[in-house]
Amino acid sequence: MIEVKEALEIVAANSSSLSTQKIAVKKALGYILAETIYSPISMPPFRQSAMDGYAFIHSERHQFDIVGISQAGDHSNIKIKENETIRIFTGAYVPDNADTVVMQEHVMANEKSILIATKPEPFANIRNKGEQINIEDVVFDANTVITPAAIGFLACLGITEITVYKKPKVAILVTGNELVKPGKKLSKGKIYESNSVMLAAALQTIGIKKIKIHTVKDNLKATQKALKSILKKNDIVLISGGISVGDYDFVKEALIKNGVEELFYKINQRPGKPMFFGSKKETLVFALPGNPASSLTNFYIYVYPAIRNRMGFSNTHLPKxxxxxxxxxxxxxxxxxxxxxxxxxxxxxxxxxxxxxxxxxxxxxxxxxxxxxxxxxxxxxxxxxxxxxx
CATH class of the missing domain: 2.40.340.10 (MoeA, C-terminal, domain IV)
Structure with a gap:
């Protein structure tokens, strides 16, 4: 039996990041960047109006003749004089020699001219080229979590594909002759199985959504057979129950027979003492206690940081x-x-x-x-x- 601190160190030492893959930006939510991304363009790529209004050359003048229009998507680089203005809309190209935009709410206008009632400061209401980011600037550093906003920002820069750390394939194996699937009739001596759905829900909170759930009776041969297949197909295996020292607890023996190396077994803690942690090649195995509170506690303390390590997170543990x-x-x-x-x-x-x-x-x-x-x-x-x- 080892102490919590040592158990945490062993888990961390054996939970390196998975390999990387290229993925479409629109499918990258929750993934971790495996490389630094640099901007291919400046954003905005040109001077944009920040308001619906009128673009003009700032002066003491208040009245201007309307000589054109600039809509979003146009490139109307109209040359205006000091007594002229153009109608302009949010996001539209600002003519090169215009330096200010007045909000439409602050003018009185007809089809031919405007009178500015409230004069803006010079250079007001214009988004300058590169205001958000300049070409070749760092967009995101490696190990950044891809959020909805990050996806939007990458898309507005024209980036469609990025390199991320793979998310681990996770399987849950539930053992126990006494377990019945929720929704079925509960006979005497039986209890509803809740650990698999609980652990699957906990996994989803850290971005693991594709989870295989398997069940097996308390039988050495059946447990060994189930684990043989599961270990080959997954990066992380969570086992619920069968890891204590009862006559029908076969998980540890089945793991050893399948070539899983024991890294530790039992931790000096409560709840969650009877936990096995091991590995087979690159696959990590957490055999968690069958008692629900113990199982979930050990998930938060040990499984959570291991999975975040494998996903490429820089901060892996729950905050304190x-x-x-x-x-x-x-x-x-x-x-x-x-x-x-x-x-x-x-x-x-x-x-x-x-x-x-x-x-x-x-x-x-x-x-x-x-x-x-x-x-x-x-x-x-x-x-x-x-x-x-x-």
Whole structure:
């Protein structure tokens, strides 16, 4: 059995980024850039009007003759005189010798001329060439997360394809003779299987949407056979249940028989002590406890950073924040504790129902308090570290 700190270090050391691929920008949401991107153009590529209004040469004059029009998409480089203006629309090309645009709301106009009621400052309401970015400037550094706004910005620069880190192929294997699929009749001795849908939902929060879910009975031969196929086809395998020391816990043995190298087994923590972490070639295996709260806790602590590492994220772990504890707490276990909690701007409350089997308290928690193994007596008002999970 190892300590939490060592377990985290082992997971990090074995969770390198996957290979890269070129992908269409419109399909790149949630991916991580594997290269620095430079702008192929300036944006805007020409001087644009920021308003619907009239372009003119700034002077003391207030009255101007209308001599043309510039719509978005046109290239009407009309030469205007000091007493002339053109009707112009948002995003349209500003003539080279015009230096100011007045908003249409600030003029009185007829078909032939305008009278400016409120004079703008010189150079107002014009977006200069390269105002957002100049040609060959850095658009995004490597390891940037592609967001909807990033996709929009890349598209407006004419970029259609980028190089990103591949997202890992993830499979979930659920073991247990007692498990019944939700929606089916629940007979005596059976419980509904919830871990697979819970873990799949947690995976989706970090951008993993294509997830294969497999089930197997508590049988060594069946577990070994299922794992043989799953290990070949996936980058990360999550196993729910069958990893403790009961007579029908066959997962660890089945993994070893399939050539999975054990990197650690059991962590000095609560909940989530009986967890196996191993690898076979480039495939990582997390055999998580069957108890739902333990399984989800270990997902946040170990699986979450491993997957983000594989995806190319630079910040892989959940962030840490500190708050004042609303009540005293005594840790007599000698273990690191992860306690379901509710925090606000100043303080945090430990929730009732800390059992490893209880999801009801997890469902309303927005954080996990970390109680170090050597912290025995924590006083009310003392600062504690929290992992936000909201």
């Amino acid at each position: 924040i500190v708050r004042k504890l609303n009540s005293s707490f005594e840790n007599t276990t000698g273990k690191t504790l992860f306690l379901k909690a509710l925090y606000d701007e100043t303080s945090v409350t430990i929730l009732e129902g800390q059992s490893s089997a209880m999801l009801n308290s997890f469902a309303i928690a927005n954080g996990l308090i970390i109680i170090p193994q050597d912290a025995q007596n924590i006083k009310k008002g003392q600062l504690v570290t929290i992992l936000p999970i909201d």
